[in-house]
Amino acid sequence: MFLEVSQLNVRYAGRAQPAVAQVSLQLQAGDIGVLIGPSGCGKTTLLRAVAGLEPISSGEIRLQGQVVSSSTSNLPPEKRRIGMVFQDYALFPHLTVGKNVAFGIHQLPRTEQQHRVQEVLRLVGLENSAVRYPHELSGGQQQRVALARALAPQPQLMLLDEPFSNLDVDLRERLAHELRDILKAAQATALFVTHDQLEAFAIGDQIGVMESGHLHQWADATTLFQKPASRFVANFIGHGSLLPAHPVSSAQGWQLTTPLGAIDAPESQAACDVLLRASEVVFDADSPYRATLLRKSFRGSQYLYTLQLPSEQLVYAQVSSQLHHALGDSIGLRAQPEHLVCFAPEL
Numbered sequence: 370m371f372l373e374v375s376q377l378n379v380r381y382a383g384r385a386q387p388a389v390a391q392v393s394l395q396l397q398a399g400d401i402g403v404l405i406g407p408s409g410c411g412k413t414t415l416l417r418a419v420a421g422l423e424p425i426s427s428g429e430i431r432l433q434g435q436v437v438s439s440s441t442s443n444l445p446p447e448k449r450r451i452g453m454v455f456q457d458y459a460l461f462p463h464l465t466v467g468k469n470v471a472f473g474i475h476q477l478p479r480t481e482q483q484h485r486v487q488e489v490l491r492l493v494g495l496e497n498s499a500v501r502y503p504h505e506l507s508g509g510q511q512q513r514v515a516l517a518r519a520l521a522p523q524p525q526l527m528l529l530d531e532p533f534s535n536l537d538v539d540l541r542e543r544l545a546h547e548l549r550d551i552l553k554a555a556q557a558t559a560l561f562v563t564h565d566q567l568e569a570f571a572i573g574d575q576i577g578v579m580e581s582g583h584l585h586q587w588a589d590a591t592t593l594f595q596k597p598a599s600r601f602v603a604n605f606i607g608h609g610s611l612l613p614a615h616p617v618s619s620a621q622g623w624q625l626t627t628p629l630g631a632i633d634a635p636e637s638q639a640a641c642d643v644l645l646r647a648s649e650v651v652f653d654a655d656s657p658y659r660a661t662l663l664r665k666s667f668r669g670s671q672y673l674y675t676l677q678l679p680s681e682q683l684v685y686a687q688v689s690s691q692l693h694h695a696l697g698d699s700i701g702l703r704a705q706p707e708h709l710v711c712f713a714p715e716l
């Protein structure tokens with residue numbers, strides 16, 4: 370395994386709760402891992418611990434089998450062969466793009482340096498910009514220069530902390546896809562921090578969902594979506610609601626009754642809270658199950674509706690933007706789950 374984080378705890382002085390609590394994760398060579406979670410959940414602290422910038426309280430971090438952090442030892446950051454990109458590009462304004470990129474490879478012979486600078490600038494699509502200055506480039510281009518600079522010394526691991534957060538939404542999404550291509554072309558192993566789910570899904574081979582220092586799940590995007598390990602992950606990934614469901618035997622076999630109709634279930638299924646995502650709640654004018662429309666968010670060909678059930682619980686539905694419902698309308702809905710995801714009811 371390339372990166373192994375085991376039972377990691379990081380505690381800041383004077384804080385009652387650890388910023389990172391019992392986190393374990395593994396990353397294979399060439400894979401891109403992404404950490405997502407709400408503000409303050411410990412993403413940056415975990416990344417800084419991997420970089421060697423934050424001492425750890427207990428647990429272990431291994432890079433290519435070598436222990437780089439433990440409670441008794443800490444390999445300094447400069448010895449870890451790590452490349453870092455942060456949200457502020459931190460380029461040197463008085464140096465050209467080429468000189469910025471060459472910054473970490475001064476020990477190489479000059480021709481080799483030039484060759485490597487051209488190689489990484491080509492990788493990030495800026496091969497003709499070596500003689501320009503940072504202020505002559507757009508925000509997205511500057512961030513690509515920062516990426517090229519971090520890649521130039523051929524780090525064994527790339528760490529990226531919200532590198533696109535200063536950029537506008539359209540550019541962010543495009544750059545997220547580009548970044549994945551660039552990292553894959555460079556055969557880099559990377560750990561990326563974001564609080565943007567679309568970015569996480571666009572970039573990550575493995576995605577970790579964190580909350581209050583804990584890593585709830587570390588898995589690929591499909592698994593996170595189809596088999597969320599906890600209520601927190603179920604609520605955090607995609608728009609969804611957990612609705613109470615009770616098993617009943619019917620002519621169709623075993624089913625679960627929910628506030629949005631019955632759904633098929635295995636016989637062994639006990640009473641539970643069932644996850645219904647917006648894509649699994651469909652508009653049905655004839656349905657006896659109705660909810661009041663509270664909010665409509667336009668999403669191109671569809672609206673994301675936020676609706677309230679008679680029990681006052683909120684549900685979400687994706688509805689064609691061809692339909693014209695007004696706020697306050699009572700709307701017929703039906704549950705149509707693609708995957709049955711259930712959690713034991715909360716006491």
Ligand SMILES: Nc1ncnc2c1ncn2[C@@H]1O[C@H](COP(=O)(O)OP(=O)(O)OP(=O)(O)O)[C@@H](O)[C@H]1O
Nearest residue numbers: 381382384388407408409410411412413414415564
């Ligand atoms: N230097 C510090 N000293 C004390 N507490 C800190 C320090 N840095 C972070 N924390 C605390 O540790 C917790 C985790 O912070 P961290 O920056 O790792 O979260 P994050 O998930 O990266 O948040 P964000 O998305 O807002 O950047 C927070 O409660 C934060 O207040």
